[in-house]
Amino acid sequence: MVERYSREIMAKKWDMQAKYDAWLKVELAAVKAWNKLGLINDTDCEKILKNAKFDIARIDEIEKTTKHDVIAFLTSVSESLGEESRFVHYAMTSSDCIDTAVALQIKESLDLILEDVSLLLEVIKKRALEHKNTLMVGRSHGIHGEPITFGLVLAIWYDEILHAKELLEHAREVISYGKISGAMGNFAHAPLEFEEEVCKNLDLKPAPVSNQVIQRDRYAQVISAIAILASSCEQIAVAIRHFQRTEVYEAEEYFSAGQKGSSAMPHKRNPVLSENITGLCRVLRSFVTPALENVALWHERDISHSSVERFILPDAFVTADFMLMRLTNLIDKLLVYPENMMKNLNLTGGLVFSQRVLLELPFKGISREEAYKIVQRNAMKVWADLQNGKAAINEKNESLFLLALLADEDLRKSLSEEDIRRCFDYNYYTKNVDAIFARTFK
Known part of the structure; x- marks a missing residue:
């Protein structure tokens, strides 16, 4: 975890204290389960639940000798207890504790990420409603296409983030499983009822089948969902960067007093x-490959996944949390310049209306091929005029493309001046915005 790109609220969910807290929570849930199943008497159970604790410094000290963090942890816990410590970790393997505890950490972290995403959606929706009818040019391949509204751009962002949220919610379901099935997953030393009771105590579901570990496809789905979220967030960030380019300047990040560029x-x-x-989104996507490679473990388990997860799980959640809050604040304070949007919309001298003209001609008996030829011929003339320095809009607020079409004798055989002028109407392109918003913001 890089402190510069961390929020304390998420970082604390992945520090050593949180890790061992989760381990102890699993071990105590196991003690409760054995008590209910009759293996541990009430007195010993109460002593363990009341007195069990750990010391991180002591764990580190013990691990120097044991070279095994779970054994070091259990030794530290045992030192806080009396003879009843013999029932801690009874009939369990290390991964019973670790994997079930990590499921708790991931589940809790996903809850915070989902809160972040919900806040981001609220802010995007607010700005979308604010700019529902703010005209701007739509671009494909970076080239002006047709009129749209900035509200529609924001609606796209909203919908894409909503998809990512649904994937995260599914990932939360996938990861909400524990396993207390023993060293080989065959319940040789503890009944299935033990696992079921432990998971019930932890608000998890028991994995239908497991070996020494929870299968890593579950982890891969979580990391993949975060990566998809990151890609959608990057889509927004890249769009804002384009909007802020000096020659575009349709929107820009808030620039605070005293800030330096x-x-x-x-x-x-x-x-x-x-x-x-x-950049943060690139980092988040980079975690997908190691998460996928962790799926293929040897036989009932090897430990090649462990070192990877010690990196990617904390870093993925801490980075995603920071990135989401930064993006939310950015969109909330985003400076939008409708005047520049309108200026850019007129930059190509009315060429954004070319399809509207094209679609009028077939109703006048003109083939699509001939209609396309007529409209494109005039469009290319406008491009040439613009390159030669002609004004896109004259003093009468008439565009070069409109004037070219009005002067085209072939076109005038089919379309009257009124027909042509009717094509140059921005409202035609925004007539369905309300319906789109109603469908998007349910």
Whole structure:
């Protein structure tokens, strides 16, 4: 975990205290289960539940000798108890404790991530409603296409993050399983009822079948869901970076008083938050490959997954949490410039209306091929005029494309001036925005 990109609320869920707290929670749930099944008497059970504790410094000291963190942990716990300590970890293997505890940590961390995502969705929705009818140009391949609204852009962001949330919710279900099936998963030394009772105490479900470990496809689904969320967040961050480019300048990150953009160029206002989010998303996606490679373990289990998970699980959750809160604040404070959006929309002299004109001609008996030829011919003329320095819009607020079409004798045989001018209507492109919003923001 990098402190610069961490929030304490998530980092604490993955520190050593949280790790051993989760281990102890599993061990105490096992003691309760054995008590209910009659193996441990009430007195010993109460003593363990009341007095069991651990000391991190002592665990570290013991592990120097044992070279085994679970044994070091259990030794430390035993030192806090009397003879009743003999029932701690009874008929369990290390992974019974570890994997079940990690499921608790992941589940709790996903709950926080889901809270973060819900807040992000609220902010995106708020800004979408604010800019539902704010006109701008839609771009494909980076080139101007047709009029859209900034609200529709935000609606896309909302819907994509909502998909990611659904995947995270599914991942939470997948990971909410424990295993107390013993060293080989065959329940040789403890009944299935023991596992069921332990998992019930921890609000987990027992894995239908396991070997020495919980199968790592569950972990891979969690990391993959986080990576997909990251990609959707990067999609937003990249869009904001494009909006802030000087020659576009349709939106920009909030620039606070006293903030500096460059050590060399005092004028700079850079999209540093969006760029930071882009980088963090790359890191989050990088965890998918090791998570997938952890699925293929030898036989009933090897330990090759352990070192990987000590890195990727804390880092994935801490980074995702930080990234989500940064993105939420960024969108909430995003500066939007409708005037520049309108200026850019007019930049190509009305070419954004070309399809509307194209679709009028077939109703006048013109084939699609001929219609396309007529419209494209005029569009290419406008491109040339723009490159030669002609104004996109004249003093009468008439675009180059409109004037070119009105002057085209072949086109005028089919379309009247009124027909042509009717095609240059921004409202035509926003008439379904309300319906789209109703379908998106249910």
